[in-house]
Amino acid sequence: MNQACYLSGQFLLAMPGIGDPRFDRSVIAICAHDPAGAFGLCLQSEITELTVPQLMRQLDIDPGDTPEIAVLAGGPVEPQRGFVLHSSDWGGQDTRHVAGRWAFTGTRDVLAAIAEGKGPKHWISCLGYAGWGEGQLEEELLQNGWFTTPATTSLLWDTPAAVRWKAAFAGSGIDVGQLSAATGRA
Secondary structure: OOHHHOOOOEEEEEOOOOOOHHHOOOEEEEEEEEOOEEEEEEOOOEEEEEEHHHHHHHOOOOOOOOOOOEEEEOOOEEEEEEEEEEOOOOOOOOOEEEOOOEEEEOOOHHHHHHHOOOOOOOEEEEEEEEEEOOOHHHHHHHOOOEEEEEOOHHHHHOOOHHHHHHHHHHHOOOOHHHOOOOOOOO
């Protein structure tokens, strides 16, 4: 696979009938993709019983005026591990920038900065992540389990989690009502 095929900085959208209920209607921000595998954060499901200020208190961070925003289920891998997907205007201890589109940080310093009003302008907090081993994502793409689309900041920062999947397909000119989980032969 050549470098042009890597998907970092793009969205991965679950196709109907993907076969794994953990990824039903998933919108995944791909944060890393190279020959060793891929890493992304799911952006469609809120953990309704956990808000960002509650998470901050669990980490002994005074949330200050942090808005009562739900933490997202970032994926099925290591669901106790936290990440903040954020705009590139902030960097901390382990911040990684992704294709000039966004950044992500997995250390508590980003939450402390948000609580102090000194963090990134835009952010989404997630627990867990989606991960693929060497060649696994490429195989799933060949099986038509995923649809790739360029990432847009409006989908990240301005679109509610519950409607991201439908909005992401619409942004690519696709009506999800026309998608089918069944395959056929022409």
